[in-house]
Amino acid sequence: MVRFAERSSHHVFLEPESHESDWVYCNGIATSLPRDVQDAVVRGMPGCSRAHILMYGYAVEYDMVRPHQIHATTMTRLVDGLFLAGQINGTSGYEEAGGQGWLAGLNAARFATDVEPITLGRDLAYIGVMLDDLVTRTPVEPYRMFTSRAEYRLLLRADNTADRLTPLAREWGTISDERWTRYRVREARIEHLNTALDAARIDGKPLRDVVRRPEFTAADLARILNEQADRALTTVLADRQYEGYIARQRAEIKRQAAMETRxxxxxxxxxxxxxxxxxxxxxxxxxxxxxxxxxxxxxxxxxxxxxxxxxxxxxxxxxxx
Ligand SMILES: Cc1cc2nc3c(=O)[nH]c(=O)nc-3n(C[C@H](O)[C@H](O)[C@H](O)COP(=O)(O)OP(=O)(O)OC[C@H]3O[C@@H](n4cnc5c(N)ncnc54)[C@H](O)[C@@H]3O)c2cc1C
Missing domain, CATH: 1.10.150.570 (GidA associated domain, C-terminal subdomain)
Incomplete structure (x- = not known):
């Protein structure tokens, strides 16, 4: 026993694979132990004493570059113009591979046309957090991009992805004119909602103070402003409700900015x-x-x-x- 040796039990979820067969996926036993051991493990579980294993667990082995062998742009240090993405950089997962693949592709294109490569800051995107981790930390197991790895989670929200990245994507030439136009519409709407929110009062109190209450919802805001509870409105409310914390994170980022990029x-x-x-x-x-x-x-x-x-x-x- 290496992991969780102190525990006396372990959950395994028995997930039926299909209506047409009696195959069951045992979710929770990641293993590559010998077959007789896997048989004993499965048959030792309540209700599984007569189970047959149709596909045994197996290990996947692959080579990887070490963190000191690539730049945060995904370019290898040894071979200029060679960009690596995905498992070869020590990660596991579809999104991890996809995120790096996007960056590697973009930087390879930039390299080929003599344009400075780009990197993303930890305060700007999860891809930035991932690449920074990959070049500064020696992994002890395949790297997964957990949200908990980001110190600026209040800035890296799913609802504000477009606001963080669309202007940059426009600069890099990776989005269509149509998408840019849609973003400009959103930008204008956010500005409109913020102006309306700042001007509104409720029971004599400024609305901007009232929205800070945790129980205040997007539906409340929409009703008061007589607006649709759309995505832009959700972002405006989140920005207001987390305002204090967000300001603190921004101050911290500013404090470290000079150091960060030097x-x-x-x-x-x-x-x-x-x-x-x-x-x-x-x-x-x-x-x-x-x-x-x-x-x-x-x-x-x-x-x-x-x-x-x-x-x-x-x-x-x-x-x-
Ligand atoms: C059984 C299993 C289940 C998984 N489940 C999940 C899951 O539920 N969720 C999740 O997020 N991730 C999951 N993963 C992990 C995920 O699939 C991988 O981390 C991800 O696909 C890696 O992408 P990649 O592009 O780095 O590598 P790969 O997808 O392995 O791509 C590498 C490609 O390079 C090709 N190649 C290799 N050598 C050469 C060569 N010499 N010349 C040309 N081509 C070559 C290979 O054929 C392959 O197509 C799972 C992995 C396995 C094995």
Missing amino acids: RIPGDIDFHAISGLRKEAAEALTRFRPDTLGQAGRLAGVNPADMTLLVVILDRRRRESA
Whole structure:
């Protein structure tokens, strides 16, 4: 027993596969143990003592690149112009592969036409969180993009995806004119709703204060403003209800922004920096982070190492000026 050794029971969901057969999928037994062990496990479950296994569990093995071998653009460090996406980068999942595939395709096209590659910030998109994790953390198991991995979850909401990414997608040339037009309509509607909300009062109180109550719903807002409870209205309400927390997250992002994107020259010899701890120099040499933001998230690099790194970068900048 390796995982959950302390537990005395484990749930397995028996899911009928079809109306036409008596096949049952045992959801919850991920295993590649030998067949006789799998037989014993299945037959040991209540109600399954006479079950036959039609397809045994098996392991899928594949090679992967390590985090220090790719950039957050998905381009390999070793071969310029070679972009990798999906399981080969250590992830598991359709969405994970799809997200990286989109970025890899876009950056490959940009590379081929001599345009700067793009990366997405952790505060902008889950794809950004995923790529940043992939280049700064050595995975101990296949990486899955859980929402809990994002520190700015209040900004990365499903309802505001279009607002976060459509203007950028327009710039990158990855959306149609039709989609852009639809976005501009949404943008105008959000502005209209915000103006109406700010102007409205209810029982003498400003509506913008009233909407902050957690029990206040989109239907309430629609009724009061005499508007449709559409997606734009949901976003406007969410932005108002989380306003305080969102402001705090934005302030934090702003505080870190300069550090986040400041580039680390590729030729720095970290071992030659006096005062830098050996563990930090090793992590930095191994991962070769492109930015200070990435460097700060490496295991083995602490805030004191970061302070020293900033001093060294400042000195280099002064010397080359
Ligand atoms: C049984 C099973 C169930 C799963 N269930 C889920 C699930 O429910 N939800 C989920 O999100 N994920 C699930 N996954 C994981 C998900 O399928 C993978 O993580 C995802 O498909 C990986 O996509 P990819 O593009 O990186 O790789 P792949 O989809 O494996 O694509 C790699 C492609 O490269 C081709 N290829 C390999 N070598 C060469 C070569 N030399 N030349 C040319 N082509 C080559 C292969 O034929 C393949 O088409 C499951 C995986 C398995 C095995």
